[in-house]
Amino acid sequence: MSGWVIAMMLFVSTLLGALGLWALLWGLRTGQFDDPKKFLDGAQLDSEEALHDAIMMEEKKKEILKRREEKKGGYAPPD
Numbered sequence: 001m002s003g004w005v006i007a008m009m010l011f012v013s014t015l016l017g018a019l020g021l022w023a024l025l026w027g028l029r030t031g032q033f034d035d036p037k038k039f040l041d042g043a044q045l046d047s048e049e050a051l052h053d054a055i056m057m058e059e060k061k062k063e064i065l066k067r068r069e070e071k072k073g074g075y076a077p078p079d
Contacts, residue, residue, distance in 0.1 A: 027033055046054075
């Protein structure tokens with residue numbers, strides 16, 4: 001490959017990368033990725049059963065973490 005082709009490939013790839021970075025920064029600045037109503041709509045549209053299941057999952061998670069802490073304190077290395 002000639003040096004001209006390699007230079008052109010580097011230029012084009014750098015240009016595309018800079019364009020992608022500019023688009024990402026523009027999206028962040030203008031709030032394109034923000035969704036302030038996401039959590040509120042999710043809570044309003046959840047059924048009572050789904051909320052009850054979420055509470056049960058949180059309780060199970062707390063129980064598991066509590067058991068891990070109990071096991072962690074009682075560990076003794078083998079002799």
